[in-house]
Amino acid sequence: GAGVSQSPRYKVAKRGQDVALRCDPISGHVSLFWYQQALGQGPEFLTYFQNEAQLDKSGLPSDRFFAERPEGSVSTLKIQRTQQEDSAVYLCASSSRDGDSPLHFGNGTRLTVT
Amino acid sequence: GQQVMQIPQYQHVQEGEDFTTYCNSSTTLSNIQWYKQRPGGHPVFLIQLVKSGEVKKQKRLTFQFGEAKKNSSLHITATQTTDVGTYFCADTEETSGSRLTFGEGTQLTVNP
Numbered sequence: 001g002a003g004v005s006q007s008p009r010y011k012v013a014k015r016g017q018d019v020a021l022r023c024d025p026i027s028g029h030v031s032l033f034w035y036q037q038a039l040g041q042g043p044e045f046l047t048y049f050q051n052e053a054q055l056d057k058s059g060l061p062s063d064r065f066f067a068e069r070p071e072g073s074v075s076t077l078k079i080q081r082t083q084q085e086d087s088a089v090y091l092c093a094s095s096s097r098d099g100d101s102p103l104h105f106g107n108g109t110r111l112t113v114t
Numbered sequence: 115g116q117q118v119m120q121i122p123q124y125q126h127v128q129e130g131e132d133f134t135t136y137c138n139s140s141t142t143l144s145n146i147q148w149y150k151q152r153p154g155g156h157p158v159f160l161i162q163l164v165k166s167g168e169v170k171k172q173k174r175l176t177f178q179f180g181e182a183k184k185n186s187s188l189h190i191t192a193t194q195t196t197d198v199g200t201y202f203c204a205d206t207e208e209t210s211g212s213r214l215t216f217g218e219g220t221q222l223t224v225n226p
Binding site for chain 1: 149
């Protein structure tokens with residue numbers, strides 16, 4: 001009965017390093033979302049998967065950001081050549097279907113780029 | 115793009131006082147979801163409103179959806195210290211049918 005699991009919980013990267021953030025959604029949840037949350041702000045949409053298909057990646061801020069969900073369950077968000085402005089909490093959420101379904105969020109990964 | 119505005123940004127109350135946060139949009143909202151995020155935590159779903167003029171209650175929390183579906187509110191009666199956190203409204207963008215657009219949130223602190 002686990003919820004959405006994200007790892008690592010904290011990540012410190014030097015500027016220019018690549019990072020990979022993992023999300024393990026609730027079993028059976030079709031939809032998976034990635035959000036970025038800066039301090040004191042609301043979550044900002046990054047990308048959305050329905051099963052293994054990435055249906056919307058319009059929120060990814062640059063081509064340094066890449067997400068995948070190859071088998072329709074676990075998802076990875078990769079950030080290449082990290083910059084200081086990438087520092088934020090990255091939240092993963094899943095839902096049983098798309099559209100109006102409530103999102104179940106993980107605890108997030110706090111990324112700090114030094 | 116679609117924007118959902120929330121006011122106030124911060125609210126400090128004494129325990130036992132009431133609290134209200136408002137969510138406004140210049141465009142018609144398809145539906146509204148409300149989430150609560152405790153300090154250091156992640157957003158947790160509270161409720162969804164779909165119909166124009168809809169009112170839903172959860173114990174001391176009352177959620178309303180405006181008649182024109184352009185605004186929503188969350189009212190907490192007799193706040194408790196456990197109500198501390200940031201309250202977000204979020205709307206599904208009609209064009210995408212999938213992404214939730216979150217407001218900036220209202221951060222509530224409750225003094226015991």
